[in-house]
Amino acid sequence: MRFCRVIAVILWAGLLISCRKQLGDGATSQRDVDANLDGFIDVVKSGLGLSVNPRFLTFGPVPGTSPWDSPVTAASVSVHGRNIPIRPGRDGLLHERYEARPCPLKTIFECVEILATGRFGKDGEIMCFGLQLQKHPNEVVRQDIAFRSAEFCPFQMSAGPAQQIIRGLEKAQMEHFQRQETDRDLDPTGR
Numbered sequence: 001m002r003f004c005r006v007i008a009v010i011l012w013a014g015l016l017i018s019c020r021k022q023l024g025d026g027a028t029s030q031r032d033v034d035a036n037l038d039g040f041i042d043v044v045k046s047g048l049g050l051s052v053n054p055r056f057l058t059f060g061p062v063p064g065t066s067p068w069d070s071p072v073t074a075a076s077v078s079v080h081g082r083n084i085p086i087r088p089g090r091d092g093l094l095h096e097r098y099e100a101r102p103c104p105l106k107t108i109f110e111c112v113e114i115l116a117t118g119r120f121g122k123d124g125e126i127m128c129f130g131l132q133l134q135k136h137p138n139e140v141v142r143q144d145i146a147f148r149s150a151e152f153c154p155f156q157m158s159a160g161p162a163q164q165i166i167r168g169l170e171k172a173q174m175e176h177f178q179r180q181e182t183d184r185d186l187d188p189t190g191r
Contacts, residue, residue: 027095032087033116036098037130039084041142044100044112048135058112060099061154062086068119068126071095095119101154103132110135113145117153128153 028036043059059079063072071093076085089095096118103111115130129147133140 027119028087028089032089033096033118036086037114037116039086040079040098040100040114041131041133043079043082043084044114044133045140048110048112048133048140058100058102060101061097061117062099063094063097065097067094067097068117099154103134106134115145115154120147126150126153 040059062077062079063074065072071089071091073092074086074088074094076083078084086094086098096116098114098116100112100114103113111132111134113130113132115128117126117128119125120127120129127147127149130145132143132145134143135141
């Protein structure tokens with residue numbers, strides 16, 4: 001009988017320690033982070049579907065701070081005029097940030113990455129992961145992005161002066177083409 005009590009106490013202590021480990025940090029569960037990433041798909045997909053340059057239908061970071069160091073409250077965010085609900089961590093706070101960026105080394109009109117960055121590493125290292133939406137002729141294909149170490153996450157990278165100039169030129173060119181009307185003298189169907 002005494003032996004059973006000792007085993008019961010040891011199991012109870014182990015269960016208590018396990019529960020404290022799971023509930024103590026308040027971090028968002030993997031399932032909820034995945035659901036948050038999925039919530040941004042329609043916004044980004046609409047840009048790819050309309051043949052609009054996805055660089056200008058990207059967003060983020062949401063939130064703009066480093067929530068893995070200072071968690072923030074966020075029930076939802078507004079991205080391109082749409083209200084998107086965000087699932088917080090067990091403590092009701094947001095511990096990771098989300099952003100959509102053009103895919104590196106891909107055609108900028110056809111590919112966007114949606115990433116979550118936070119303390120996802122085994123020992124609390126900052127890492128990111130997410131998904132990639134790439135436009136193919138008749139559909140938008142989703143691919144998962146595996147965990148990346150911090151040096152390959154967007155919060156560590158910023159556009160340099162050359163990239164900023166190129167983005168400005170691309171935006172100006174796109175706006176120019178959107179404003180142009182068909183020249184009736186050049187259009188054979190307009191006569």
